[in-house]
Amino acid sequence: MATSSKxxxxxxxxxxxxxxxxxxxxxxxxxxxxxLTGFRHGVDTISMPPRFIFEPTLAGFKHLFEVTGFQKYIxxxxxxxxxxxxxxIGVSAPAAYALAHVSRRGGALLVAILIARxxxxxxxxxxxxxxxxRLHQLDTxxxxxxxxxxxxxxFAIWLMRSxxxxxxxxxxxxxxxxxxxxxxxxxxxxLPLVLGGMLATAVFVFIGVWNEFLFAxxxxxxxxxxxxxxxxxxxxxxxxxxxxxxxxxxxxxxPVIVFAFIMQRYLVQGMTMGSVK
Amino acid sequence: MTISQTVPRDGIAVxxxxxxxxxxxxxxxxxxxxxxxxxxxxxxxxxxxxxxTGWSLVVxxxxxxxxxxxxxxxxxxxxxxxxxxxxxxxxxxxxxxxECALGILFAVLLNLEFFGRGLFRSLMLIPMVITPxxxxxxxxLLYEQDSGVFNYLLGTLGxxxxxxxxxxxxLASVIIMDVWQSTPFFTLIILAGLQSLDRDTVSAAQADGAxxxxxxxxxxxxxxxxxxxxxxxxxxxxxxxxxxxIFLLTLGGPGxxxxxxxxxxxxxxxxxxxxxxxxxxSWIYVVFVLAISAPLIWRLFRGASVNRH
Numbered sequence: 001m002a003t004s005s006k007x008x009x010x011x012x013x014x015x016x017x018x019x020x021x022x023x024x025x026x027x028x029x030x031x032x033x034x035x036l037t038g039f040r041h042g043v044d045t046i047s048m049p050p051r052f053i054f055e056p057t058l059a060g061f062k063h064l065f066e067v068t069g070f071q072k073y074i075x076x077x078x079x080x081x082x083x084x085x086x087x088x089i090g091v092s093a094p095a096a097y098a099l100a101h102v103s104r105r106g107g108a109l110l111v112a113i114l115i116a117r118x119x120x121x122x123x124x125x126x127x128x129x130x131x132x133x134r135l136h137q138l139d140t141x142x143x144x145x146x147x148x149x150x151x152x153x154x155f156a157i158w159l160m161r162s163x164x165x166x167x168x169x170x171x172x173x174x175x176x177x178x179x180x181x182x183x184x185x186x187x188x189x190x191l192p193l194v195l196g197g198m199l200a201t202a203v204f205v206f207i208g209v210w211n212e213f214l215f216a217x218x219x220x221x222x223x224x225x226x227x228x229x230x231x232x233x234x235x236x237x238x239x240x241x242x243x244x245x246x247x248x249x250x251x252x253x254x255p256v257i258v259f260a261f262i263m264q265r266y267l268v269q270g271m272t273m274g275s276v277k
Numbered sequence: 278m279t280i281s282q283t284v285p286r287d288g289i290a291v292x293x294x295x296x297x298x299x300x301x302x303x304x305x306x307x308x309x310x311x312x313x314x315x316x317x318x319x320x321x322x323x324x325x326x327x328x329x330t331g332w333s334l335v336v337x338x339x340x341x342x343x344x345x346x347x348x349x350x351x352x353x354x355x356x357x358x359x360x361x362x363x364x365x366x367x368x369x370x371x372x373x374x375x376e377c378a379l380g381i382l383f384a385v386l387l388n389l390e391f392f393g394r395g396l397f398r399s400l401m402l403i404p405m406v407i408t409p410x411x412x413x414x415x416x417x418l419l420y421e422q423d424s425g426v427f428n429y430l431l432g433t434l435g436x437x438x439x440x441x442x443x444x445x446x447x448l449a450s451v452i453i454m455d456v457w458q459s460t461p462f463f464t465l466i467i468l469a470g471l472q473s474l475d476r477d478t479v480s481a482a483q484a485d486g487a488x489x490x491x492x493x494x495x496x497x498x499x500x501x502x503x504x505x506x507x508x509x510x511x512x513x514x515x516x517x518x519x520x521x522x523i524f525l526l527t528l529g530g531p532g533x534x535x536x537x538x539x540x541x542x543x544x545x546x547x548x549x550x551x552x553x554x555x556x557x558x559s560w561i562y563v564v565f566v567l568a569i570s571a572p573l574i575w576r577l578f579r580g581a582s583v584n585r586h
Contacts, residue, residue, distance in 0.1 A: 009390075016391035023386070024400055030457060031403055033426060034415045045418075049433075050426045091308045098305035109306060110581055114574045116317050120518035120566055122539045123559040126546040127320035127327065150316030153309050161581070182301040211408040213521040218547065228410035231525055235414055242418060249415055253407045260406040261399055268469045271462060272507055275580055276469055 034253075037246030045242040060243030070230060070248055077227040077252075079141060081209045084148040088156050088205045091149070093198060096160035097186050101172050117154035117273070121214045129218050139223045144216060148209045155208070155273065156201050162274025163197025164190060200266035207256045227252045321563075328557035334550035348557035358558070360533055361541035362565075364448065368537060369516040372455045373509055379456065380463020380508065381501070385493075387464065388471045398468070405461040413525025416454045417442075420526075447527055447535050454522060459515070463508045470504030471497070510573035517566045538562050 025032075037045050038060050044051040064070040099106045128147060129138075137143040167190060175185045191198070213228040220229065227248070234245045260267065268276050328349070331342035352358045387398050404412075419427050420441035428438040441450045474497060482492055520539040523529065529536035529544065536544070542562060546555035567574075 013391050016386075016389050017393060020386070020391055020393075020397045024397055027457075028400060028403060030415065030419055031407065033419065034411075037418070045424075050424075050429055091312060094305040095309040098302045102305065103302045106302065106306075107578075109310065110578055111574070112310075112313070114577055115567065116313055118514055118566060118570050118574065119317070119321075119563055120539060122518070122520055122542045123563045123566075124317060124320040124324065125543065126552060126555050126559065127323040128316075129546075130327075130552070131320060131323070146312075146316055150312050153313055157309060158577075158581075182305075186305075207406060211406075211410070211521075213408075213410045213524075214543075228408050228521070231408075231410040231414040235417070235525060240418075245414060245418070249411045253411050256406045256408065257403055260402060264399060264402070267402070268465055272466060272511060273577065275507055275577055276466055276504060 034246055034249050037242055038248075038250040040243060040246070042241055042243040045246070057243070060241075060245075060247035063241060063244040064247045064251075068230070068233075068244060068248075070227075070244075070251070073225060073227040073230045074251065076141070076224050077210060080144045080148065080224070080226060081206055083141070083145050084152065084209045085202050085205050087145070087149045088152045089198060089202050092153050092156035092201075093160055093191070094186060095153075096157045097164050097190055099157065100161045100164035101167075101169060101185075101190070102182060113154040113157055117158065121151065125214065125218050128215070132219055138219060139221045141224050143219050144224055144226070147215045147219065148212060151212075151215075152205045152208055156205055158273045159201050159204065159270055160194070160198060162269065163194045163201070166197075167193050197266070200263050200270060203259045203263045203266075204270045207259060210252075210256055324556040324559055327552050328560055330553045332552040333554075334552060340552070342553075344553070348553050349561070352554065352557055352561065357533065357536075357541065358561075361536050361538045364533075364535060365517065365537045365539075367448065368452060368455070368519075369513055372452045372459070372516055373512050375452070375456045376460045376463050376512060377505060377509055379460045380467050381505070383460065383464040384467035384471055385497075387468055401464060402461050404458045405465070407458070409458070409519075409521040410525050412454065412458050413522040416450075416457075416522075417526050420450055442527060442531070444531050444534055447531060451523055451526060451535050454526060455516070455519070458522070459512060462512060463505075466504050466508040467501055470501045474500050507573075507576075510570070510576075514566065514570050514573065517569065538565070 036054075039056045039058070040051065040054045041057055041059060044054045099110065132138050132143045171189060172185050175189055176182075180188070211228060212226070216226045216229045217232065220226070230248060231245075231252075234240055234248070263270070327340075329343060329345060330340060331344045331347070332340040383401065387394065387401065391397075419425055422428060422438060422440055422442070425441070427441065431438060440446055479492055479496060482496055487495070518539060519537065520543065523535055523537060523540055524543070527535045529540035533541075538558075539562075542555055542558045545551055545558055549555075
């Protein structure tokens with residue numbers, strides 16, 4: 001009896017595993033196809049029938065770097081993203097701490113943060129463009145960094161605040177009565193405790209800035225366009241070089257996928273701004 | 278847990294603490310608040326001012342042209358605007374409903390027992406994080422009518438090729454693309470809900486003779502409702518602001534069948550260069566989105582004020 005129910009269970013598990021292999025293969029097909037396109041000769045992609053089995057090549061990557069100059073886009077993306085992430089975390093962490101532990105209210109600021117988070121980017125696109133023009137900051141790293149920092153601060157404060165809230169308030173109260181200043185409590189006690197959450201927030205901001213498209217479209221032309229913007233270049237190009245597009249898509253999407261995997265434990269909390277744990 | 282807050286302190290200490298508190302809160306939040314005010318607040322105010330002018334970049338001197346609410350009344354009377362509202366609403370309602378349904382299904386399936394469950398849970402997240410601009414350009418390749426792989430696969434199954442990016446089908450194609458990318462978001466959150474479901478309650482119900490369907494209908498689903506609501510609320514806000522994917526796939530076309538509010542605002546600003554009008558659209562857009570997301574803002578805010586230790 002016992003063995004047969006155990007075999008039954010194993011069989012069921014095996015069947016569901018098989019089912020998931022098929023479902024995942026179908027569901028992820030667009031992604032797989034994208035990756036394959038990057039490693040396949042362009043003519044094989046648009047030939048009919050499409051080649052599922054082909055001789056892999058790095059021609060797309062070669063074209064991408066030697067003809068398209070894609071390294072410039074990747075470097076721009078890396079610079080803008082890394083600088084933005086550092087600034088966002090640096091500015092948001094103290095605010096998140098203060099709103100979690102020091103202030104009992106701070107209600108107006110919390111509502112302002114939520115509204116700032118929810119307002120669609122395109123709603124400030126035109127004035128941001130006009131102001132950047134007036135300040136002669138079009139097509140610069142600074143402009144992209146400033147706007148990306150501002151756009152991500154509300155999210156970062158809100159999420160980090162939820163991590164700070166997990167620290168029990170008596171810890172801070174004890175430290176304060178022992179004579180610690182608020183800044184010491186923040187740097188010496190709180191930061192080490194929420195380091196994981198802070199890293200997770202940094203990764204989410206990284207993904208957000210790395211994927212950002214609209215402000216790059218509005219604010220940049222030739223000097224500081226980022227990698228997502230290169231996709232638009234491919235689109236308007238006559239006679240698309242699909243192997244290069246596939247290679248570019250692979251290079252742009254891989255870092256964010258890897259980061260998401262690393263941070264999977266925090267994904268739910270991050271995606272819902274801390275409202276689901 | 279809340280002892281430290283309820284133990285009364287002597288008046289002097291409380292007053293001293295409060296004064297310190299106010300100034301630290303200000304110093305700790307000032308940099309972030311200042312950046313938000315300058316970089317997000319100022320443009321919004323600017324844009325409200327521009328929306329009352331007839332400023333067009335192609336008409337010199339028109340930025341001084343103060344025309345009151347004319348832009349707003351014009352927009353509310355234009356058929357293009359209402360067409361974009363219609364597209365946005367169809368896109369939002371259909372995409373989010375499908376994502377909800379598929380998300381529940383995938384979450385339940387991922388919650389079963391099978392080998393490599395963790396791996397599949399990870400793999401199914403991939404679409405969610407791919408750069409939207411990349412998704413847009415790539416689905417354009419998949420959707421190509423003559424050389425696209427979708428039509429090839431349909432052909433091998435014996436179906437006629439579908440004109441994916443044509444007048445009649447394009448909006449559906451945009452929705453399918455978004456369902457593909459955003460269903461994992463629902464799966465992720467609903468799966469978190471499933472994992473927090475108390476197993477003992479389920480076993481008790483089963484012991485009382487409830488079948489799988491009854492357990493799902495009367496135990497699992499009610500438990501999942503708040504998770505579904507949160508996911509849907511976040512996704513609705515996301516859908517409202519969606520731009521990159523649609524822009525890369527269709528540029529809002531053909532005609533204006535996939536021109537959502539965001540694409541419409543972009544085109545008015547950066548193709549027609551009508552500043553007065555596009556800022557007015559932006560303001561209508563902001564009010565529209567805030568009205569729709571008010572319940573979520575309220576929920577998040579209330580949650581934030583109560584979930585202390």
